[in-house]
Amino acid sequence: MIAAGVSRDGLAIRGAFHPLPSDGVPRSGGETCGTLVLLGPSAAFWPVFEGSAEYRDGAPDPLDRWSRRLIGGHARALGGSALFPFGGPPWHPFIAWARRGGQIWESPVGLLVHETAGLFVSFRGAIALGPRLRLPPAGASPCPGCAQPCRTACPVGALTPEGYDIPRCRAYLDTPDGEDCLTRGCAARRACPVGAELRGHRQSEFHMAAFHTGAPR
Template sequence: MTLATLEAEAQTVGLTIRGAFHPTPGDMPPAGCATLLLLGPNEPVFWQHYAAAPESRDAGPDPLDRWSKRVIGALALGWGGLAQFPSDGPPYPPFQKWAESSGRCWPSPTGLLVHDDAGLLISFRGAVALPHRIVLTAAAVPPCTTCAEHPCETACPVAALRPDAPYDVPACQAFLRTPQGADCRHNGCLVRRACPASARLNRAPEQAAFHMAAFVKD
Protein backbone atom coordinates (compact mmCIF):
# COMPACT_ATOMS: atom_id res chain seq x y z
CA MET A 1 0.00 0.00 0.00
CA THR A 2 1.63 3.22 -1.20
CA LEU A 3 0.56 6.86 -1.08
CA ALA A 4 0.19 6.86 -4.87
CA THR A 5 -2.03 3.78 -4.76
CA LEU A 6 -4.27 5.30 -2.09
CA GLU A 7 -4.50 8.59 -3.96
CA ALA A 8 -5.44 6.85 -7.19
CA GLU A 9 -8.23 4.99 -5.41
CA ALA A 10 -9.51 8.20 -3.80
CA GLN A 11 -9.59 9.89 -7.20
CA THR A 12 -11.95 7.25 -8.56
CA VAL A 13 -14.64 8.65 -6.23
CA GLY A 14 -13.92 12.35 -6.83
CA LEU A 15 -11.51 12.91 -3.95
CA THR A 16 -7.75 13.27 -3.63
CA ILE A 17 -5.17 13.28 -0.85
CA ARG A 18 -4.46 16.93 0.02
CA GLY A 19 -2.00 16.14 2.79
CA ALA A 20 -0.45 13.23 4.66
CA PHE A 21 1.85 13.02 7.67
CA HIS A 22 3.05 10.87 10.54
CA PRO A 23 1.44 12.53 13.56
CA THR A 24 3.00 13.12 16.94
CA PRO A 25 0.99 13.29 20.18
CA GLY A 26 0.92 17.08 19.83
CA ASP A 27 -1.14 16.72 16.64
CA MET A 28 -3.94 15.12 18.67
CA PRO A 29 -4.47 12.22 16.24
CA PRO A 30 -6.94 9.40 16.80
CA ALA A 31 -5.59 6.63 19.00
CA GLY A 32 -3.32 4.22 17.17
CA CYS A 33 -2.81 6.49 14.16
CA ALA A 34 0.58 6.11 12.46
CA THR A 35 -0.27 7.96 9.21
CA LEU A 36 -3.01 10.55 8.74
CA LEU A 37 -4.41 11.21 5.26
CA LEU A 38 -6.38 14.39 4.55
CA LEU A 39 -8.95 14.04 1.78
CA GLY A 40 -10.35 16.90 -0.24
CA PRO A 41 -12.21 17.46 -3.51
CA ASN A 42 -10.40 16.42 -6.68
CA GLU A 43 -11.29 19.42 -8.80
CA PRO A 44 -13.00 19.82 -11.18
CA VAL A 45 -14.49 16.29 -11.28
CA PHE A 46 -15.47 16.21 -7.61
CA TRP A 47 -18.80 17.97 -8.13
CA GLN A 48 -19.79 15.59 -10.91
CA HIS A 49 -19.40 12.66 -8.50
CA TYR A 50 -21.42 14.37 -5.80
CA ALA A 51 -24.15 15.59 -8.16
CA ALA A 52 -24.70 12.02 -9.39
CA ALA A 53 -25.01 10.64 -5.86
CA PRO A 54 -28.36 9.97 -4.11
CA GLU A 55 -27.50 12.36 -1.27
CA SER A 56 -27.56 15.32 -3.65
CA ARG A 57 -31.18 14.60 -4.62
CA ASP A 58 -32.91 13.09 -1.58
CA ALA A 59 -33.83 16.44 0.07
CA GLY A 60 -32.32 15.27 3.38
CA PRO A 61 -30.24 17.51 5.66
CA ASP A 62 -26.50 18.06 5.17
CA PRO A 63 -26.28 16.17 1.87
CA LEU A 64 -22.59 16.82 1.22
CA ASP A 65 -21.59 15.75 4.73
CA ARG A 66 -23.62 12.56 4.34
CA TRP A 67 -21.99 11.86 0.97
CA SER A 68 -18.55 12.45 2.48
CA LYS A 69 -19.20 10.10 5.37
CA ARG A 70 -20.44 7.34 3.09
CA VAL A 71 -17.65 7.64 0.53
CA ILE A 72 -14.74 8.28 2.89
CA GLY A 73 -16.08 5.72 5.32
CA ALA A 74 -15.89 3.11 2.54
CA LEU A 75 -12.33 4.14 1.66
CA ALA A 76 -11.27 3.94 5.31
CA LEU A 77 -12.79 0.48 5.65
CA GLY A 78 -10.94 -0.77 2.58
CA TRP A 79 -7.67 0.74 3.77
CA GLY A 80 -7.97 -0.66 7.28
CA GLY A 81 -8.18 2.83 8.78
CA LEU A 82 -10.52 5.04 10.77
CA ALA A 83 -12.50 7.84 9.09
CA GLN A 84 -12.58 11.30 10.68
CA PHE A 85 -14.77 14.24 9.68
CA PRO A 86 -14.78 18.00 10.39
CA SER A 87 -18.38 17.72 11.62
CA ASP A 88 -17.55 15.06 14.23
CA GLY A 89 -18.01 16.70 17.61
CA PRO A 90 -17.86 18.51 19.82
CA PRO A 91 -15.01 18.16 20.45
CA TYR A 92 -14.14 18.53 16.78
CA PRO A 93 -11.06 16.99 15.17
CA PRO A 94 -8.30 19.63 14.71
CA PHE A 95 -8.36 19.67 10.91
CA GLN A 96 -6.60 23.04 10.65
CA LYS A 97 -3.76 21.80 12.85
CA TRP A 98 -3.58 18.59 10.82
CA ALA A 99 -3.48 20.57 7.59
CA GLU A 100 -0.50 22.63 8.77
CA SER A 101 1.27 19.52 10.11
CA SER A 102 0.96 17.91 6.68
CA GLY A 103 3.51 20.35 5.25
CA ARG A 104 1.15 21.35 2.47
CA CYS A 105 -0.91 24.11 4.14
CA TRP A 106 0.08 27.44 5.69
CA PRO A 107 -1.65 30.63 6.93
CA SER A 108 -2.07 33.02 4.01
CA PRO A 109 -1.77 36.83 4.30
CA THR A 110 -5.54 36.94 4.92
CA GLY A 111 -5.40 34.32 7.68
CA LEU A 112 -7.14 31.67 5.57
CA LEU A 113 -5.26 28.43 4.99
CA VAL A 114 -3.50 28.20 1.65
CA HIS A 115 -2.52 24.89 0.03
CA ASP A 116 0.39 24.28 -2.32
CA ASP A 117 -1.90 22.97 -5.09
CA ALA A 118 -5.45 24.13 -4.24
CA GLY A 119 -4.49 27.61 -3.03
CA LEU A 120 -7.18 29.37 -1.00
CA LEU A 121 -9.82 26.97 -2.32
CA ILE A 122 -8.49 24.21 -0.10
CA SER A 123 -11.11 22.23 1.77
CA PHE A 124 -11.22 18.87 3.48
CA ARG A 125 -14.11 16.44 3.29
CA GLY A 126 -12.54 14.10 5.83
CA ALA A 127 -9.46 12.20 6.90
CA VAL A 128 -8.38 8.60 7.30
CA ALA A 129 -6.18 7.52 10.21
CA LEU A 130 -4.07 4.51 9.23
CA PRO A 131 -2.59 2.21 11.89
CA HIS A 132 0.66 1.79 9.92
CA ARG A 133 3.28 4.11 8.47
CA ILE A 134 3.53 4.62 4.74
CA VAL A 135 6.26 6.42 2.83
CA LEU A 136 5.34 10.06 2.24
CA THR A 137 6.48 12.72 -0.20
CA ALA A 138 8.63 15.69 0.79
CA ALA A 139 7.04 18.84 2.16
CA ALA A 140 5.86 21.35 -0.44
CA VAL A 141 6.74 25.03 -0.96
CA PRO A 142 4.23 27.64 0.29
CA PRO A 143 2.67 29.27 -2.80
CA CYS A 144 2.65 32.69 -1.15
CA THR A 145 6.46 32.78 -1.24
CA THR A 146 6.41 32.88 -5.04
CA CYS A 147 3.37 35.15 -5.38
CA ALA A 148 4.56 38.68 -6.11
CA GLU A 149 1.23 40.52 -6.11
CA HIS A 150 -0.68 38.89 -3.21
CA PRO A 151 -4.05 39.77 -4.82
CA CYS A 152 -5.91 38.07 -1.95
CA GLU A 153 -5.05 41.00 0.33
CA THR A 154 -7.22 43.50 -1.55
CA ALA A 155 -9.83 41.31 -3.29
CA CYS A 156 -12.62 41.56 -0.70
CA PRO A 157 -15.07 44.38 -1.62
CA VAL A 158 -15.89 45.05 2.06
CA ALA A 159 -12.45 44.28 3.54
CA ALA A 160 -13.86 41.40 5.57
CA LEU A 161 -10.66 39.46 4.87
CA ARG A 162 -7.48 41.48 5.16
CA PRO A 163 -4.01 41.01 6.62
CA ASP A 164 -4.32 43.40 9.56
CA ALA A 165 -7.55 42.15 11.20
CA PRO A 166 -9.51 38.98 12.04
CA TYR A 167 -12.06 37.69 9.53
CA ASP A 168 -15.17 39.89 9.80
CA VAL A 169 -17.80 37.18 9.29
CA PRO A 170 -20.87 39.43 9.87
CA ALA A 171 -19.64 41.97 7.30
CA CYS A 172 -19.01 39.18 4.79
CA GLN A 173 -22.44 37.61 5.26
CA ALA A 174 -24.20 40.97 5.11
CA PHE A 175 -22.47 41.80 1.81
CA LEU A 176 -23.41 38.45 0.33
CA ARG A 177 -27.09 39.22 0.96
CA THR A 178 -26.92 42.40 -1.16
CA PRO A 179 -27.18 42.68 -4.97
CA GLN A 180 -23.52 43.74 -5.01
CA GLY A 181 -22.58 40.42 -3.43
CA ALA A 182 -24.07 38.34 -6.25
CA ASP A 183 -20.70 37.51 -7.82
CA CYS A 184 -19.33 36.08 -4.57
CA ARG A 185 -22.64 34.39 -3.78
CA HIS A 186 -22.95 32.63 -7.15
CA ASN A 187 -19.31 32.08 -8.12
CA GLY A 188 -17.47 31.86 -4.82
CA CYS A 189 -15.44 34.15 -2.57
CA LEU A 190 -13.45 36.76 -4.53
CA VAL A 191 -10.55 36.46 -2.09
CA ARG A 192 -10.26 32.71 -2.58
CA ARG A 193 -10.62 33.07 -6.36
CA ALA A 194 -7.97 35.80 -6.47
CA CYS A 195 -5.29 33.35 -5.35
CA PRO A 196 -3.26 32.31 -8.44
CA ALA A 197 -2.93 28.77 -7.06
CA SER A 198 -6.73 28.50 -6.82
CA ALA A 199 -7.32 29.52 -10.42
CA ARG A 200 -6.14 26.22 -11.87
CA LEU A 201 -8.80 24.17 -10.05
CA ASN A 202 -11.66 25.20 -12.37
CA ARG A 203 -14.21 24.70 -9.60
CA ALA A 204 -17.78 24.35 -10.88
CA PRO A 205 -19.98 27.42 -10.24
CA GLU A 206 -22.68 25.10 -8.87
CA GLN A 207 -20.25 23.91 -6.23
CA ALA A 208 -19.29 27.45 -5.23
CA ALA A 209 -22.94 28.52 -5.04
CA PHE A 210 -23.77 25.50 -2.86
CA HIS A 211 -21.12 26.38 -0.29
CA MET A 212 -21.92 30.10 -0.30
CA ALA A 213 -25.64 29.44 0.19
CA ALA A 214 -24.86 27.34 3.26
CA PHE A 215 -22.56 30.06 4.58
CA VAL A 216 -25.11 32.86 4.11
CA LYS A 217 -27.86 30.79 5.73
CA ASP A 218 -25.69 30.38 8.84
Protein backbone atom coordinates in the same frame (compact mmCIF):
# COMPACT_ATOMS: atom_id res chain seq x y z
CA MET B 1 -2.56 3.33 -3.68
CA ILE B 2 -4.58 5.68 -1.48
CA ALA B 3 -4.39 8.53 -3.99
CA ALA B 4 -5.58 6.35 -6.86
CA GLY B 5 -8.45 4.94 -4.84
CA VAL B 6 -9.86 8.25 -3.64
CA SER B 7 -9.36 10.00 -6.98
CA ARG B 8 -12.17 7.91 -8.48
CA ASP B 9 -14.53 9.62 -6.03
CA GLY B 10 -13.38 13.15 -6.83
CA LEU B 11 -11.07 13.38 -3.82
CA ALA B 12 -7.37 14.12 -3.47
CA ILE B 13 -4.80 13.81 -0.71
CA ARG B 14 -4.28 17.28 0.79
CA GLY B 15 -1.54 16.35 3.22
CA ALA B 16 -0.32 13.52 5.43
CA PHE B 17 1.79 13.28 8.57
CA HIS B 18 2.85 11.04 11.42
CA PRO B 19 0.84 12.26 14.43
CA LEU B 20 2.29 12.94 17.84
CA PRO B 21 0.18 12.39 20.97
CA SER B 22 -0.27 16.18 21.15
CA ASP B 23 -2.03 16.18 17.75
CA GLY B 24 -5.06 14.54 19.29
CA VAL B 25 -5.72 12.04 16.50
CA PRO B 26 -8.11 9.34 17.76
CA ARG B 27 -8.17 5.78 16.52
CA SER B 28 -10.94 3.25 16.98
CA GLY B 29 -10.25 0.66 19.62
CA GLY B 30 -7.63 2.87 21.25
CA GLU B 31 -4.95 2.01 18.67
CA THR B 32 -2.17 4.46 17.90
CA CYS B 33 -2.43 6.38 14.62
CA GLY B 34 0.80 6.03 12.64
CA THR B 35 -0.27 8.14 9.65
CA LEU B 36 -3.08 10.65 9.16
CA VAL B 37 -4.11 11.31 5.55
CA LEU B 38 -6.18 14.44 4.85
CA LEU B 39 -8.66 14.35 1.97
CA GLY B 40 -10.33 17.18 0.07
CA PRO B 41 -12.15 17.79 -3.21
CA SER B 42 -10.18 17.45 -6.42
CA ALA B 43 -10.90 19.13 -9.76
CA ALA B 44 -13.18 16.16 -10.57
CA PHE B 45 -15.22 16.42 -7.38
CA TRP B 46 -18.33 18.37 -8.36
CA PRO B 47 -19.65 16.11 -11.18
CA VAL B 48 -19.14 13.08 -8.92
CA PHE B 49 -21.02 14.65 -6.01
CA GLU B 50 -23.73 16.13 -8.26
CA GLY B 51 -24.46 12.65 -9.59
CA SER B 52 -24.66 11.06 -6.16
CA ALA B 53 -27.77 9.81 -4.35
CA GLU B 54 -27.08 12.20 -1.48
CA TYR B 55 -27.15 15.26 -3.75
CA ARG B 56 -30.38 14.16 -5.42
CA ASP B 57 -32.46 12.76 -2.54
CA GLY B 58 -33.49 16.11 -1.05
CA ALA B 59 -32.52 15.10 2.50
CA PRO B 60 -30.50 17.44 4.74
CA ASP B 61 -26.69 17.63 4.78
CA PRO B 62 -26.02 15.96 1.41
CA LEU B 63 -22.29 16.69 1.30
CA ASP B 64 -21.65 15.53 4.85
CA ARG B 65 -23.56 12.31 4.19
CA TRP B 66 -21.67 11.78 0.92
CA SER B 67 -18.37 12.34 2.71
CA ARG B 68 -19.24 9.85 5.45
CA ARG B 69 -20.19 7.20 2.90
CA LEU B 70 -17.22 7.59 0.56
CA ILE B 71 -14.42 8.37 3.00
CA GLY B 72 -15.82 5.88 5.50
CA GLY B 73 -15.69 3.22 2.79
CA HIS B 74 -12.09 3.99 1.91
CA ALA B 75 -11.10 3.95 5.59
CA ARG B 76 -12.67 0.53 6.14
CA ALA B 77 -10.98 -0.86 3.02
CA LEU B 78 -7.62 0.36 4.32
CA GLY B 79 -8.18 -0.88 7.86
CA GLY B 80 -8.29 2.66 9.19
CA SER B 81 -10.70 5.07 10.83
CA ALA B 82 -12.53 7.96 9.14
CA LEU B 83 -12.49 11.37 10.81
CA PHE B 84 -14.49 14.41 9.70
CA PRO B 85 -14.42 18.21 10.16
CA PHE B 86 -18.18 18.20 10.84
CA GLY B 87 -20.50 16.38 13.23
CA GLY B 88 -19.22 17.97 16.46
CA PRO B 89 -18.92 18.96 19.12
CA PRO B 90 -16.33 17.85 19.88
CA TRP B 91 -14.64 19.07 16.70
CA HIS B 92 -11.47 17.55 15.29
CA PRO B 93 -8.68 20.16 14.82
CA PHE B 94 -8.50 19.94 11.03
CA ILE B 95 -6.82 23.34 10.62
CA ALA B 96 -4.01 22.33 12.97
CA TRP B 97 -3.74 18.95 11.23
CA ALA B 98 -3.63 20.63 7.83
CA ARG B 99 -0.64 22.72 8.88
CA ARG B 100 1.18 19.49 9.79
CA GLY B 101 0.52 17.84 6.44
CA GLY B 102 3.29 19.38 4.32
CA GLN B 103 0.98 20.88 1.68
CA ILE B 104 -0.79 23.70 3.52
CA TRP B 105 0.32 27.17 4.64
CA GLU B 106 -1.27 30.38 5.86
CA SER B 107 -2.04 32.86 3.08
CA PRO B 108 -1.60 36.66 3.25
CA VAL B 109 -5.31 36.96 4.12
CA GLY B 110 -5.20 34.36 6.87
CA LEU B 111 -6.95 31.56 4.99
CA LEU B 112 -5.20 28.26 4.41
CA VAL B 113 -3.54 27.91 1.01
CA HIS B 114 -2.47 24.74 -0.79
CA GLU B 115 0.41 24.41 -3.22
CA THR B 116 -1.87 23.41 -6.14
CA ALA B 117 -5.43 24.10 -4.92
CA GLY B 118 -4.63 27.62 -3.73
CA LEU B 119 -7.28 29.29 -1.58
CA PHE B 120 -9.88 26.79 -2.78
CA VAL B 121 -8.44 24.07 -0.58
CA SER B 122 -10.92 22.40 1.75
CA PHE B 123 -11.25 19.13 3.62
CA ARG B 124 -13.98 16.53 3.55
CA GLY B 125 -12.34 14.13 5.97
CA ALA B 126 -9.24 12.22 6.98
CA ILE B 127 -8.19 8.61 7.35
CA ALA B 128 -6.24 7.53 10.44
CA LEU B 129 -4.06 4.52 9.70
CA GLY B 130 -2.07 2.34 12.07
CA PRO B 131 1.17 1.96 10.07
CA ARG B 132 3.69 4.77 9.66
CA LEU B 133 3.56 5.12 5.90
CA ARG B 134 6.30 6.79 3.91
CA LEU B 135 5.42 10.44 3.39
CA PRO B 136 5.98 12.40 0.19
CA PRO B 137 8.41 15.33 0.34
CA ALA B 138 6.91 18.52 1.75
CA GLY B 139 5.73 21.04 -0.82
CA ALA B 140 6.24 24.78 -0.98
CA SER B 141 3.84 27.65 -0.39
CA PRO B 142 2.74 29.37 -3.61
CA CYS B 143 2.55 32.77 -1.89
CA PRO B 144 6.19 33.98 -1.93
CA GLY B 145 6.79 35.61 -5.27
CA CYS B 146 3.05 35.91 -5.99
CA ALA B 147 1.54 39.37 -6.59
CA GLN B 148 -0.96 38.38 -3.88
CA PRO B 149 -4.15 39.82 -5.41
CA CYS B 150 -6.09 38.15 -2.59
CA ARG B 151 -5.03 40.99 -0.26
CA THR B 152 -7.31 43.55 -1.90
CA ALA B 153 -9.93 41.34 -3.56
CA CYS B 154 -12.54 41.28 -0.77
CA PRO B 155 -14.95 44.14 -1.52
CA VAL B 156 -15.60 44.84 2.18
CA GLY B 157 -12.16 44.04 3.62
CA ALA B 158 -13.43 41.10 5.64
CA LEU B 159 -10.26 39.06 5.09
CA THR B 160 -7.01 40.39 6.53
CA PRO B 161 -3.92 38.89 8.17
CA GLU B 162 -5.48 39.90 11.49
CA GLY B 163 -8.48 37.61 10.99
CA TYR B 164 -11.71 36.90 9.17
CA ASP B 165 -14.63 39.22 9.93
CA ILE B 166 -17.41 36.68 9.33
CA PRO B 167 -20.32 38.98 10.36
CA ARG B 168 -19.13 41.64 7.90
CA CYS B 169 -18.85 39.03 5.13
CA ARG B 170 -22.31 37.60 5.78
CA ALA B 171 -23.84 41.08 5.96
CA TYR B 172 -22.36 41.92 2.57
CA LEU B 173 -23.86 38.76 1.08
CA ASP B 174 -27.29 40.11 2.08
CA THR B 175 -26.85 43.13 -0.20
CA PRO B 176 -27.38 43.32 -3.98
CA ASP B 177 -23.62 43.84 -4.44
CA GLY B 178 -22.96 40.62 -2.55
CA GLU B 179 -24.73 38.54 -5.21
CA ASP B 180 -21.47 38.08 -7.13
CA CYS B 181 -19.71 36.45 -4.16
CA LEU B 182 -22.81 34.47 -3.25
CA THR B 183 -23.20 32.91 -6.68
CA ARG B 184 -19.60 32.78 -7.97
CA GLY B 185 -17.69 32.25 -4.74
CA CYS B 186 -15.56 34.34 -2.40
CA ALA B 187 -13.81 37.11 -4.34
CA ALA B 188 -10.58 36.72 -2.35
CA ARG B 189 -10.44 32.99 -3.05
CA ARG B 190 -11.17 33.59 -6.73
CA ALA B 191 -8.36 36.12 -6.92
CA CYS B 192 -5.75 33.48 -6.07
CA PRO B 193 -4.03 32.44 -9.31
CA VAL B 194 -3.37 28.94 -7.95
CA GLY B 195 -6.15 26.39 -8.35
CA ALA B 196 -8.56 28.84 -9.97
CA GLU B 197 -9.88 26.09 -12.22
CA LEU B 198 -10.79 23.74 -9.37
CA ARG B 199 -14.25 25.04 -8.51
CA GLY B 200 -17.02 25.90 -10.95
CA HIS B 201 -19.87 28.31 -10.27
CA ARG B 202 -22.40 25.65 -9.21
CA GLN B 203 -19.99 24.24 -6.65
CA SER B 204 -19.15 27.71 -5.34
CA GLU B 205 -22.81 28.65 -5.09
CA PHE B 206 -23.55 25.47 -3.13
CA HIS B 207 -20.79 26.17 -0.62
CA MET B 208 -21.56 29.88 -0.29
CA ALA B 209 -25.24 29.18 0.34
CA ALA B 210 -24.29 26.79 3.14
CA PHE B 211 -21.87 29.33 4.62
CA HIS B 212 -24.37 32.18 4.36
CA THR B 213 -27.17 30.29 6.11
CA GLY B 214 -24.87 28.51 8.54
CA ALA B 215 -26.40 25.19 7.47
CA PRO B 216 -24.43 21.94 7.43
CA ARG B 217 -23.30 20.75 4.05
